[in-house]
Amino acid sequence: MDKWEKDKINEIIIGLQKEQNRKFIAAYSSLPEKFWGYVFEYPQKIKVWQRAVDEDFLKELRSKFGYDKVYISNDSKLYYSSTIPYMGVDGCLAMLKHESQYFEIKLEFLEIKDNLFVKANITSDNGCSEGVSEIYKDRDGKYEDTEIAVSNAIRKALTYFGYGRFPFESTEYKENPTISKFRKYTEENKN
Helix, strand or coil: CCHHHHHHHHHHHHHHHHHHHHHHHHHHHCCCHHHHHHEEEEEEEEEEECCCCCHHHHHHHHHHHCCCCEEECCCCCEEEEEEEEEECHHHHHHHHHHHCCCEEEEEEEEEECCEEEEEEEEEECCEEEEEEEEECECCCCCECCHHHHHHHHHHHHHHCCCCCCCCCCCCCCCCCHHHHHHHHHHHHCCC
């Protein structure tokens, strides 16, 4: 590998580390300290370089940035394992409970053709919102555990109120694309 390629790869990974740190600082500074415990690291793999790198340089990168952070995938491309801050449904619900005198969550299960969806409707002092999530089937064609889909639907509904969103993410909502897609799907597939 040429020196400029090695320098560029190092520069990219250092930039990714700085961006990761910036996002966590932004997340924690946007939350009251009592909600910090609800924030966790959500892993992401980021492609750093399109071409293969030599073994010696890969060892150098791993010793510098961490063996678990830099790796070659099956497609022979170089990846960096980063994380972003994420707040799960429990943290979003804690924030809603803290900021609202009243709230109500209603769940609705909808089967459309061979697909099963869960829709969460939330009403609170802040208004109303809804979130939709699909319940997927396993290899045998049986529906998987619904707990994840229910949590996802509730969390999606709570993001309308801004819970679980951080300053580096877009918070302008006109229409949630997941809900728009769901509404279009239901209109097209009515019995």
